[in-house]
Amino acid sequence: MKTIALLGQPNSGKSTLFNALTGSHQHVGNWPGKTVERAEGYFTYGEDLFRIVDLPGSYGLTANSAEEVVTRNFVEHGNADIVCIIVDASQLERSLYMLADFAGIERPVMLVLNMMDVAEQKGKKIDVQKIQSLLNIPVLGFTASNLEGYSKFFETLKSAIENPAKISSAKIREIALANASKTDDGKSASDGRESSPVVALEKLLDGLDFGRREKFWMVSKLLENDVLVCAEVKAAMKPDAWGKIQKVLDDEGSNGGLVTGEAKYRFISETLREVTSAAEKIAKLSRFDKIATHRIWGKFVAFFILVITLAVSMTIAVPIIMCCFGLQGVVEPLVNNALGAWPAVASFVNSVIVGGLAVTVAMVGFVFAILVTFGLMEDTGYLARSSYVFDSWLSRLGLHGKAFMPLVSGLACTGGAVCGTRVLDTRGQRLFAMVLLWSIPCGSKVAVVLFLASVFFGSAAPLFGIIYVALIFASFWLSAKLFGRKLVPVDERVGMIMELPPYHKPHWKILMKTVGRNTWEVFKKAIIVIWLISFVFWILSYSRDGLVAHSLLYRIGNFIEPFTQIFGMRWQLFISYIGGIFSKEASLGVMSVVFSSSSDAFSLIARNEAGANLGEMMRAAISLPEALAFIFASMFNVPCVLTMGTTYRETRSAKWTAAIAGYYFAISLGLAFIVYHIALWAI
Amino acid sequence: MKENQKGLIQKINGDSRFVSRVVSMGLPPSSSFLVLQNDGRSPVLLYSHDTMIAINRKECAQIDVEMA
Numbered sequence: 001m002k003t004i005a006l007l008g009q010p011n012s013g014k015s016t017l018f019n020a021l022t023g024s025h026q027h028v029g030n031w032p033g034k035t036v037e038r039a040e041g042y043f044t045y046g047e048d049l050f051r052i053v054d055l056p057g058s059y060g061l062t063a064n065s066a067e068e069v070v071t072r073n074f075v076e077h078g079n080a081d082i083v084c085i086i087v088d089a090s091q092l093e094r095s096l097y098m099l100a101d102f103a104g105i106e107r108p109v110m111l112v113l114n115m116m117d118v119a120e121q122k123g124k125k126i127d128v129q130k131i132q133s134l135l136n137i138p139v140l141g142f143t144a145s146n147l148e149g150y151s152k153f154f155e156t157l158k159s160a161i162e163n164p165a166k167i168s169s170a171k172i173r174e175i176a177l178a179n180a181s182k183t184d185d186g187k188s189a190s191d192g193r194e195s196s197p198v199v200a201l202e203k204l205l206d207g208l209d210f211g212r213r214e215k216f217w218m219v220s221k222l223l224e225n226d227v228l229v230c231a232e233v234k235a236a237m238k239p240d241a242w243g244k245i246q247k248v249l250d251d252e253g254s255n256g257g258l259v260t261g262e263a264k265y266r267f268i269s270e271t272l273r274e275v276t277s278a279a280e281k282i283a284k285l286s287r288f289d290k291i292a293t294h295r296i297w298g299k300f301v302a303f304f305i306l307v308i309t310l311a312v313s314m315t316i317a318v319p320i321i322m323c324c325f326g327l328q329g330v331v332e333p334l335v336n337n338a339l340g341a342w343p344a345v346a347s348f349v350n351s352v353i354v355g356g357l358a359v360t361v362a363m364v365g366f367v368f369a370i371l372v373t374f375g376l377m378e379d380t381g382y383l384a385r386s387s388y389v390f391d392s393w394l395s396r397l398g399l400h401g402k403a404f405m406p407l408v409s410g411l412a413c414t415g416g417a418v419c420g421t422r423v424l425d426t427r428g429q430r431l432f433a434m435v436l437l438w439s440i441p442c443g444s445k446v447a448v449v450l451f452l453a454s455v456f457f458g459s460a461a462p463l464f465g466i467i468y469v470a471l472i473f474a475s476f477w478l479s480a481k482l483f484g485r486k487l488v489p490v491d492e493r494v495g496m497i498m499e500l501p502p503y504h505k506p507h508w509k510i511l512m513k514t515v516g517r518n519t520w521e522v523f524k525k526a527i528i529v530i531w532l533i534s535f536v537f538w539i540l541s542y543s544r545d546g547l548v549a550h551s552l553l554y555r556i557g558n559f560i561e562p563f564t565q566i567f568g569m570r571w572q573l574f575i576s577y578i579g580g581i582f583s584k585e586a587s588l589g590v591m592s593v594v595f596s597s598s599s600d601a602f603s604l605i606a607r608n609e610a611g612a613n614l615g616e617m618m619r620a621a622i623s624l625p626e627a628l629a630f631i632f633a634s635m636f637n638v639p640c641v642l643t644m645g646t647t648y649r650e651t652r653s654a655k656w657t658a659a660i661a662g663y664y665f666a667i668s669l670g671l672a673f674i675v676y677h678i679a680l681w682a683i
Numbered sequence: 684m685k686e687n688q689k690g691l692i693q694k695i696n697g698d699s700r701f702v703s704r705v706v707s708m709g710l711p712p713s714s715s716f717l718v719l720q721n722d723g724r725s726p727v728l729l730y731s732h733d734t735m736i737a738i739n740r741k742e743c744a745q746i747d748v749e750m751a
Contacts, residue, residue: 059708097706097707225700256699261706283719285728295724392726496738
């Protein structure tokens with residue numbers, strides 16, 4: 001089996017290529033000891049099996065973030081048989097920086113010029129053969145989104161493996177030295193060369209072995225102040241020798257990175273001089289972009305586009321959801337009839353198997369809608385525009401502007417939005433966005449909170465809405481204090497410098513395949529969790545005669561009541577609060593069970609019946625301070641099992657999922673405690 | 684600089700992290716760019732090497748340019 005490392009800048013079409021090659025044969029995990037996502041997949045060509053590792057996207061190879069460290073380590077020390085560098089042919093010069101930064105690492109390499117169709121539309125002519133002969137490595141020009149063109153990819157891959165070719169940094173070195181001799185005024189050309197820091201550093205590095213890396217590559221990374229190379233060289237040398245190197249670097253300061261950077265780009269433009277021709281075009285902001293990037297209008301456009309695309313994708317999902325609940329209504333009586341002789345079994349099938357399935361399908365419908373929406377926005381390039389207009393808001397929390405879309409879609413469905421955080425680039429950013437997302441209420445949470453508020457406080461209910469919004473911002477602030485610094489280290493935060501890529505047509509086929517696969521994965525994980533939790537609830541609340549007083553729940557409830565009273569919740573309320581973890585609607589269902597006499601918390605029919613007189617029942621049984629405590633606890637309760645399930649799936653860390661859940665338990669119970677005691681004192 | 688003016692990057696000031704970020708995004712010294720949007724408040728939009736790049740105003744102040 002051969003291993004291919006896939007290396008490319010963001011927006012180069014790397015993930016399109018990866019998804020098209022591997023289909024469902026992919027595996028996402030963590031890099032050992034790192035909190036960075038590791039995506040790898042398998043495909044076969046002819047008789048051969050290939051493993052392909054999708055390296056985290058970055059613009060260059062200097063190790064500034066955790067993602068870039070992973071990419072670098074794998075390229076330098078990993079076990080790739082070939083490194084496949086993918087670049088955007090429509091912005092060849094900029095995109096090839098990755099190749100120039102890679103040059104000097106002695107590994108077999110192949111170059112893929114992606115989006116040749118876009119380049120052609122832009123009137124660019126690229127002579128692929130000539131690039132190949134100039135660089136002396138296998139080069140392929142193709143379009144990754146066109147699934148018919150892959151035979152060419154496989155042919156190039158095969159020849160690249162049979163005749164391994166490497167790319168040297170010698171030319172870049174020459175350019176860097178030539179530049180040095182030009183800029184040093186007053187000295188003769190050769191003096192400039194000799195006194196250049198490149199030569200000085202090369203002399204100081206004499207005698208060291210760099211494995212698969214050329215000496216100039218090491219020198220250029222030293223000049224760029226690369227953390228990994230600096231540490232490696234420092235460890236390999238005597239302290240006084242390192243001191244000399246340190247002195248050269250200190251003299252250069254950040255200028256060193258400019259010298260090498262300029263040389264790399266000059267190398268690219270010299271290579272491309274003869275192989276590309278383009279019609280001179282005058283760049284202008286398109287009429288749409290003028291509005292989409294406007295300080296004020298851009299924000300409206302972003303909301304509008306988000307709502308429209310969500311609405312459109314929901315119209316696909318809603319019929320499925322409706323069918324599902326319709327079927328639940330049909331199946332419940334059927335089960336009751338068929339299993340009439342065993343009421344316990346009928347109750348189990350209805351509330352655990354059927355009920356759990358219905359809830360899961362409904363929730364996964366939201367996940368599907370959000371994934372389609374985000375996929376489209378990312379594919380077309382619009383996501384970057386929305387990030388641009390919202391960056392100033394989110395950067396105050398330490399988040400990238402890209403986090404805006406997932407955070408807002410949290411209003412539709414928290415669990416789905418958790419999947420949507422994939423658009424963020426680093427794991428720290430994703431985790432932090434998830435922490436914030438949990439406090440953004442989805443539609444059903446808002447409905448439950450406002451329902452409770454109107455039951456107990458009538459016309460004062462809107463006031464709760466305002467307090468709720470204020471509390472959400474307060475919780476953002478708290479989360480930023482508690483988690484922000486750890487997850488998004490302050491020294492890794494760079495002011496916004498981002499690319500707004502040209503608009504592209506969406507790749508429907510690949511998009512729908514990827515979304516379909518991800519939705520199915522979420523469904524598989526969620527259904528197991530939901531069945532398990534429904535089962536536990538069912539066991540606890542089941543009693544032979546249907547009376548709550550004879551269920552396990554009642555006994556446990558009474559046992560823990562002294563504790564839950566601290567938060568102003570009698571055991572019935574506390575159990576409803578716990579039920580709210582299952583889903584927001586379930587907390588009302590549980591209430592109807594524990595405050596009335598019988599019926600199942602998760603049965604659709606029971607819920608509908610109870611809904612009618614739930615308000616009256618509650619007003620009779622619950623005091624105002626208790627109601628306040630419960631309402632506030634519900635605001636920051638753990639959103640739902642689906643959210644927990646997707647958070648676990650997306651973080652792949654039980655520790656983090658538990659930490660976030662624990663954090664929200666603490667906030668919601670703490671809030672209940674405060675509100676309850678103030679209310680007791682005031683009323 | 685105003686909208687629709689062309690310029691050349693001269694020098695990038697700041698720490699190595701910032702320099703490497705700007706360089707790898709496609710704005711090394713001596714590259715030319717066109718200002719697409721500069722409304723005085725939101726980040727500046729540039730066009731360079733076939734793509735649009737947005738840079739915060741504070742970061743822009745760290746980049747020396749000359750008019751072309």
